[in-house]
Amino acid sequence: MDSQIAEPDAAARIASIPIEEIDVARPSLFQNDTIGLFFDRLRAEEPVHYCRESYVGPYWSITKFDDIMALDTNHKVFSSEAKLGGIAIQDMHSVEGALELEMFIAMDPPKHDQQRKAVTPAVAPSNLQLLEPIIRKRAGEILDELPIGEDFDWVDKVAIELTTMTLATLFDFPWEERRKLTRWSDVATAAPETGIVESYEARREELIGCAMYFKTLWDERINEEPKNDLISMMAHSPATRDMPFLEFLGNLMLLIVGGNDTTRNSISGGVLALNQSPDEYAKLDADPSLISKMVPEIIRWQTPLTHMRRTALEDWEIGGKQIKKGDKVVMWYLSGNRDESAIERADQFIIDRKNPRHHLSFGYGIHRCMGNRLAELQLRIIWEEIHKRFSRVEVTGEPERLFSNLVRGITRLPVRLRAR
Amino acid sequence: MIKITFVASDGERREVEIEEGETAREAALYNDVPGIDGDCGGVCACATCHVHVDPEWIDKVGRLMHDGMEADLLQFAEGTTEYSRLACQIPMKPMLDGLVLHLPEQQY
Ligand code: FES
Numbered sequence: 001m002d003s004q005i006a007e008p009d010a011a012a013r014i015a016s017i018p019i020e021e022i023d024v025a026r027p028s029l030f031q032n033d034t035i036g037l038f039f040d041r042l043r044a045e046e047p048v049h050y051c052r053e054s055y056v057g058p059y060w061s062i063t064k065f066d067d068i069m070a071l072d073t074n075h076k077v078f079s080s081e082a083k084l085g086g087i088a089i090q091d092m093h094s095v096e097g098a099l100e101l102e103m104f105i106a107m108d109p110p111k112h113d114q115q116r117k118a119v120t121p122a123v124a125p126s127n128l129q130l131l132e133p134i135i136r137k138r139a140g141e142i143l144d145e146l147p148i149g150e151d152f153d154w155v156d157k158v159a160i161e162l163t164t165m166t167l168a169t170l171f172d173f174p175w176e177e178r179r180k181l182t183r184w185s186d187v188a189t190a191a192p193e194t195g196i197v198e199s200y201e202a203r204r205e206e207l208i209g210c211a212m213y214f215k216t217l218w219d220e221r222i223n224e225e226p227k228n229d230l231i232s233m234m235a236h237s238p239a240t241r242d243m244p245f246l247e248f249l250g251n252l253m254l255l256i257v258g259g260n261d262t263t264r265n266s267i268s269g270g271v272l273a274l275n276q277s278p279d280e281y282a283k284l285d286a287d288p289s290l291i292s293k294m295v296p297e298i299i300r301w302q303t304p305l306t307h308m309r310r311t312a313l314e315d316w317e318i319g320g321k322q323i324k325k326g327d328k329v330v331m332w333y334l335s336g337n338r339d340e341s342a343i344e345r346a347d348q349f350i351i352d353r354k355n356p357r358h359h360l361s362f363g364y365g366i367h368r369c370m371g372n373r374l375a376e377l378q379l380r381i382i383w384e385e386i387h388k389r390f391s392r393v394e395v396t397g398e399p400e401r402l403f404s405n406l407v408r409g410i411t412r413l414p415v416r417l418r419a420r
Numbered sequence: 421m422i423k424i425t426f427v428a429s430d431g432e433r434r435e436v437e438i439e440e441g442e443t444a445r446e447a448a449l450y451n452d453v454p455g456i457d458g459d460c461g462g463v464c465a466c467a468t469c470h471v472h473v474d475p476e477w478i479d480k481v482g483r484l485m486h487d488g489m490e491a492d493l494l495q496f497a498e499g500t501t502e503y504s505r506l507a508c509q510i511p512m513k514p515m516l517d518g519l520v521l522h523l524p525e526q527q528y
Binding site for chain 2: 113125362368
């Protein structure tokens, strides 16, 4: 139901693949959006599945909601440590000369805990509410510029613009240069295969440029009165102000990366979902107060990060399977978010669910996304402003999707607006 | 039925009832008490059911155990005190009849 499948007999073909040959790591499955059919099979036939051979080596797939929850909250056995491979299906530190920033998302306690504790207050909802009026105003300005009744690409003109704008606002980043933030976020997560950077050396160069830029901002802010932006907060908070610069940079990049792709793709994913479920769009139109419930549902539906990976520190049994010490284990949030045994009518987009936040997109346990309320706040403001201006954001062509097994991205979405 | 009073950060009090064996999280959710989200479904995995136990009640409820998931999660919550607990980890029993729980200003 996610969308029309490009290849009409895909379902029959996928049903006939021997279960042990299924490899859900292939980025093309996400790009052509057949991945859901693979996960449906794994959940039904072999919810804890071992793939012996793939371009990222052997790995386990965990596909049911409850199993994912059990693993995600067992950080003593399932490690996030970068040196063991980190948090994504593709190992970190696997490429010579690639500059890897230290981020606490890829650390275990106790180091994880110290760093996370230091940064958490910066994204506390009480702080963010101070920024709401300016985010709302700037969102309105971007939306007011859009053409009515003409086809254009929603991703380029709206999703990227709004995301960049909110990031720049959160960091009080020099406004004219705000696209730098987007660029650095793309670069930080890019491997040369994606075409975003030419080589690992080129990537390194750009990230050093980014480091120097932020050093200047940090030095400025530390000498000014404290303000509400995240850099100023970190520069003045006793927990973070004496952080070694590289650690500060790692944490800062985590905030940028964490808020970039995820927000951008949720903005586009929401438009697509509403168009695929016209009854839900009608509900929204009749009652915009549903936006606060719709936002977590969009985040479930889109699942902007498809998975998180762990490395087993000891042998562990789950779902009748024996995971061995050292094994790579992938928790597929995208699959758990479609698990009927945990979420009613999981294959449908429903904007007024009773417990819309009961989804896996933010993960659970000590690594749960610390920006989760910030993400919801941004999306709520954006949808309120969209709703005020447009009676319909109509999708007029096929969406194009990102070639990635980690970021569930929409790269192009042709739309036409109807004014309210 | 066991009574619990939730006190919002602005001082507003709500008295609700819950059956023995359910937790304080359910007491809030079933009665639409705002301020307890409980995203994870009550399995001690999200820390969105943070409460401050009234000091008078803390010994009956029990203090936070220092090693364990509940403490691991609460260390990242906003505004924790020595009376902080996760409501989903407070099972209701007759000795807690009349319990008073204070809601923090923010939940996330
Ligand atoms: S409901 Fe999630 S920790 Fe209590």
